[in-house]
Amino acid sequence: MNEGEVIPLAGAVRRPGTSTRKRLWSALRVITILVLVGGGVAAYWIWKRPPEASNLTGVFTISPEMREIDSAITTSGTVRLRTGAQVRVGSQVSGIVRKLNVTVGSHIEKGDIIAEIDPRPLEARVEQARTQAAMDEVGVGKAQRDVNRGQRLFVEGVLPAQQREDLEWQLKSAQAKLEKSKSDLAVAEIDLSYVVIRAPISGTVASVSTQEGETVAASFAAPTFVTIIEDNALELVAMVDETDIADVRPGDTVKFTVEAYPSQEMPATVKRIDPVATIISGVVNYPVMASIQKDVRPLKPDMTANIAIKTAERKALVVPNGAIQRDGEERYVLLMRDGKQEKTAVTIGTRDAGFTEIKKGLRATDQVIVNRAGDSEKKGEKP
Numbered sequence: 001m002n003e004g005e006v007i008p009l010a011g012a013v014r015r016p017g018t019s020t021r022k023r024l025w026s027a028l029r030v031i032t033i034l035v036l037v038g039g040g041v042a043a044y045w046i047w048k049r050p051p052e053a054s055n056l057t058g059v060f061t062i063s064p065e066m067r068e069i070d071s072a073i074t075t076s077g078t079v080r081l082r083t084g085a086q087v088r089v090g091s092q093v094s095g096i097v098r099k100l101n102v103t104v105g106s107h108i109e110k111g112d113i114i115a116e117i118d119p120r121p122l123e124a125r126v127e128q129a130r131t132q133a134a135m136d137e138v139g140v141g142k143a144q145r146d147v148n149r150g151q152r153l154f155v156e157g158v159l160p161a162q163q164r165e166d167l168e169w170q171l172k173s174a175q176a177k178l179e180k181s182k183s184d185l186a187v188a189e190i191d192l193s194y195v196v197i198r199a200p201i202s203g204t205v206a207s208v209s210t211q212e213g214e215t216v217a218a219s220f221a222a223p224t225f226v227t228i229i230e231d232n233a234l235e236l237v238a239m240v241d242e243t244d245i246a247d248v249r250p251g252d253t254v255k256f257t258v259e260a261y262p263s264q265e266m267p268a269t270v271k272r273i274d275p276v277a278t279i280i281s282g283v284v285n286y287p288v289m290a291s292i293q294k295d296v297r298p299l300k301p302d303m304t305a306n307i308a309i310k311t312a313e314r315k316a317l318v319v320p321n322g323a324i325q326r327d328g329e330e331r332y333v334l335l336m337r338d339g340k341q342e343k344t345a346v347t348i349g350t351r352d353a354g355f356t357e358i359k360k361g362l363r364a365t366d367q368v369i370v371n372r373a374g375d376s377e378k379k380g381e382k383p
Contacts, residue, residue: 061336061367064317069350069357071312073247077238077288079258079296079303085233087201090224091216092194093117100212102226106205115225117195117216126188133181140178143171203228234296236268238307239278239285247311248273254290256307258299267293270309317362318355323370324348333362334369341369 095117102114150167153159207227210216216223236256240248254268268290277284288309292299323333324346335342346361362368 061369062320062323064319064358064362064364064366064368066315066364067318067355068313069316069318069355070310071314072308072310072350073240073244074306074308075238075240075244077236077256077305077307079234079292079299079301079305080237081229081301082233082235085230086206087203087228087230088224089114089197089200089226089228091115091117091197091218093122093191094216094218095119095121095195097210097212097214097216097225100208100210100225102205102208104205104208108199108202108205108228110199110202112199113196114199115197115210117197119192119195122188122192122195126185126192129181129185129188133178133185136174136178136181140171140174143167143174147171197225199228201228201230203230203233232292232296234292234299234301235271236290236292236305236307238288238290238305238309240288240309242277242284242286245273245286245288248288248309249311253310254307255310256305258303258305260300260303261298264298269293316349316357317364318357319362319368320370321351321354321356323368324356336367336369 097115098118099116100114101112102108108114147164147167147170150159150164154161154164205226206229209224209226216225236254238254238256248270250270250272252270254270255265256268257263257265271289271291274287274289277286279285290309319333325332325334330345331348332343332345335344344361344366347359349357349359351357
């Protein structure tokens, strides 16, 4: 060992030179670029590759099928009160309204008390008629006694025949007077029963035209107290064009919605067709009346209705609603052809029971992709 020579310690690590470090960094950059490029190419290839039907998650393919669907006439109309469903209730006797039990919008049952008239004047009339009848009954008894006495005197030869006949006529007059008194009593009792005004039908109070404390006069006509609309008294009136009216028959099934409940479809049945047309702006329409087959309490008179009248059934090519997709105003389906997914525009028709009619764009041999997760409506799209 030469003097002044430095001997390296055991375990010491020699630091690489500058050139070595540069080569390492270059290799790392190349490897990183290759990884990124390779990942991008792989992602692009996976994205562009046509999906196989068996590899699509949550979807499956079906073939369009022929089904019986309804042929329907669509039109508009209104909900209105049935003829005779509105009853005006009034008073048959005059007097002061002592009590009024209803207000507009109240629902009442048949026989419920609507109002009460002050009964005191009528009660006095009843007592007066009852007293008169009692007096006339006494008069009949007296006349009967006189007739019996006169008959004995006539037999004894004391009473002339003319006087005996007069006594008999007096008896008949007393009996007739008693019958009239009884009739007057019956009339007074009937009038007294009218002081309590009851609902003739079950329904909803549409209007009230009097108040407690008012005096009503029933001399010439019965004053109206309230107007009642009968329960389930609404009917549907559809305006059907003259070109379609020949297909409508009584008994046809009707489905309709109103603007207040657009998602609630309600059933009805055609009851009759008005023989007189309604002409508006030169268009001839015939009113078709339909009876509503559901609880009509949510409905109100004069509501506008969107109506579909089922007139027949026909065969049509249909697919499940989940197969129909939407891109703006265009409707389309996804087909599986040669292992590739293909977009095809279609023209749709009637929708019924989860299926949509395809008027144009599909054949019965096509394989249509349907989303198991739900149809387009569940994605926020409207049919």
